[in-house]
Amino acid sequence: MTDIQLNMDGEPGWEPFDAPALVGASLRFVSGDRTGNRFRMRYFRNASGELVARVWFGPETEGPPGHAHGGSIAAVLDEVLGLAAWAAGYPIVVGNLNIHFRHLLPLQTVVQVDSEVVAAAGRKISVRGRIVLGDRIFAEADCLCITLPEEQRRQLG
Incomplete structure (x- = not known):
């Protein structure tokens, strides 16, 4: 097993979460390729029931030399907070x-x-999130989500 795979494992008490089963194939953009050189992601529910993701930022996410592009960080936060x-x-x-x-x-x-x-x-849902490694915070986000009208929900299901 590689170091990446070991670091992608959840913590004791976390349950794996099947994100694609919840929303379907629409998760292709960020987490759809679990073996590629862009992102690798695994989802969990922690002991409090909140959604947690482990994410590997690969070489194809590069922005500043040797570091993830801000757009790749934004894409991950968009997916995780929306999915939450x-x-x-x-x-x-x-x-x-x-x-x-x-x-x-x-x-x-x-x-x-x-x-x-x-x-x-009402139809407004507020979600917060952050990307961390230990005590280091790389990014924090506030997300305003809007629930889909009933007609659009029926089209999804």
């Missing part, structure tokens, strides 16, 4: 994603994406 809302029972689309980049993220590093659904009011 779906996993909490809210079929949504992302309406607004605000990202605060804190540190450059070195390529070929496995990081953790934590998520938390913080509020639900």
